[in-house]
Amino acid sequence: MSDQARHDPDHPDAQRATNGADDCGDLYTRGIHGGDHADQYGALTTPIYANATYEYETATNLGGPHRYSRMSEPTREDLESVLRELEGGTHASAFASGMAAVDAVLSLVSAGDHVVAGDSLYAETHDLLTDVYPRYGVEVTHVDMTDPSAVQAETREETALVYAESPTNPLLQITDIEAVAAVADGADAVLAVDNTFASPVLQQPLEIGADVVVESLTKYLGGHSDAIAGAVVTDDEALGERIARIQYTRGAIPGPFECFLIRRGAKTLGARMDRHCENARAVAEKLDGHPAVETVYYPGLPSHPGHDVAARQMTDFGGMVALELHGGVEAATSFVAAMETFTIAESLGGVESLVEVPAAMTHQDLSARELDAAGIDEGLVRLSVGIERRADLLADVSRGLEAAT
Ligand SMILES: Cc1ncc(COP(=O)(O)O)c(C=O)c1O
Structure with a gap:
């Protein structure tokens, strides 16, 4: 947004700032104060819980909220609660890298399913779609994601997932998320949007029709080139539970130190x-x-x-x-x-x-x-x-x- 728009609430660009999140300014505040942070000693910053497992009260009674750190742990839970708030979702799962998060989204599909994906994507996402998932019986069609009618033309009964990046890496192509969401909806397919280049401060894909947001937290969220992590956020309960299960069973989780760094990055x-x-x-x-x-x-x-x-x-x-x-x-x-x-x-x-x-x-x-x-x-x-x-x-x-x- 230009300086003029920022300081003039009637400027059309300033109106855009209220798209997506209920108020863009609110995201600035939520990045700092958001999340479920609570510490027994009142620490302002969620500590790094360097811990693998949790003591049960009895063999049949856990007694506390956490069981084993691959499943959940306090530092990651704090990060995930902030990500949920920033992306406007109800479920967030943090991963060991952006690619682990992308892989979790792609593994929502099954053999026999069809995926419509952008023809200009981050290289490793492209590799997963061309070299890995087809080996498991998933068919992938690459389309020009800037053209919703091209997406429409390629969807069919088996289409289970539409996968877009916006803006794309590296050509900064823009997908009309609302229009593609309507196509995905019509095909009863999940629309996943990689929000890495925009970050939730600039774009709220869930608000405009995407079912799932995936992002590399290594980039803007972390912001200091010192941690690798990724996330999947959704406002669909069933999808959120499936992604959480993939996170737990496949185990590509970020460690507590990475979670701490990304949560700190979210503040700025x-x-x-x-x-x-x-x-x-x-x-x-x-x-x-x-x-x-x-x-x-x-x-x-x-x-x-x-x-x-x-x-x-x-x-x-x-x-x-x-x-x-x-x-x-x-x-x-x-x-x-x-x-x-x-x-x-x-x-x-x-x-x-x-x-x-x-x-x-x-x-x-x-x-x-x-x-x-x-x-x-x-x-x-x-x-x-x-x-x-x-x-x-x-x-x-x-x-x-x-x-x-
Ligand atoms: C758009 C996009 N998505 C996903 C990734 C993968 O993220 P990571 O490097 O954290 O695995 C990248 C990495 O550059 C990216 O640019």
């Missing part, structure tokens, strides 16, 4: 997202129209094909920007090498700015044909814009552009 999520968005907007505007730049991918630019949908379903456009340079891979390599404040690394959503070339880094496991099908050019550069001083980031982008020209 709102403040960080404001700054990520403002910095990313400035970077995208600087790149847009520069003679060395062929294409900028940022949903906040009016020229982005998903801009109108993003403006409707998100409160702001996020901290991720991607670009292609006229000089292709060579120019991309020079651009990246010249940067000083942006670090060359995978991942995103941390306070520090990162730069990467998806075809060579995050998406390196995709074949040339798969990269092509996903629309990922070899020279595509992805920026995770951090919360450093904006002038320093813009100076770094200038250095990159100069080197690429």
Whole structure:
């Protein structure tokens, strides 16, 4: 949201801020005070319960709320209660990584079921859908998720799951969640949305029709690039119970230290997202129209094909920007090498700015044909814009552009 919109409640962008959650400002407060935190000593911060098992009162009477830490434990329970509040769900399960969370969602389907998935997804999600689940008798069709009619055309009686990412990694494509939810509903399929790039502060998929939200907590929720974790949140009791059972039986749980770090990150999520968005907007505007730049991918630019949908379903456009340079891979390599404040690394959503070339880094496991099908050019550069001083980031982008020209 622009500064003008933020300070003028009648500005149309400020109205968008009330989409999704009952009030965006409330999410800032809930990130700090939300959850079921309660400590017997009155500790302000939920402690790290480094503990595996719990004493029963008798063989037939547990006596307390926890039995064994793979099933539940206080630090994780506190995190899950905050995630429930932030995503507007009734059930949240935390996982050992974003991928463990994605896998839990995909394992809702059975042999003989059909999945309609986006054709441009995070590389490992794509791998699970193409290399793993088909081996268990699940059929997957990849579609252009930006086009609800394409999703409609591919759904059939066996379709049990529609799986979307919005915005997508790395091309920042936008799915019209409400429209795709209507299609999934009509097909009696579950709609799962990966909310990693937006975070619950910018987008509330459950509120606009998704059945399940999945996200990598490693990114914006944690916010400091120091913990790996993931989550699944839903407002459907039956789905929530099935996911909790998958969490317990498969056992891909985050440890209490990771839960503590992510819960701490949630306290500053709102403040960080404001700054990520403002910095990313400035970077995208600087790149847009520069003679060395062929294409900028940022949903906040009016020229982005998903801009109108993003403006409707998100409160702001996020901290991720991607670009292609006229000089292709060579120019991309020079651009990246010249940067000083942006670090060359995978991942995103941390306070520090990162730069990467998806075809060579995050998406390196995709074949040339798969990269092509996903629309990922070899020279595509992805920026995770951090919360450093904006002038320093813009100076770094200038250095990159100069080197690429
Ligand atoms: C959109 C998206 N979903 C899921 C994941 C997987 O998360 P994790 O690395 O925590 O397993 C990533 C990781 O980059 C991602 O970008």
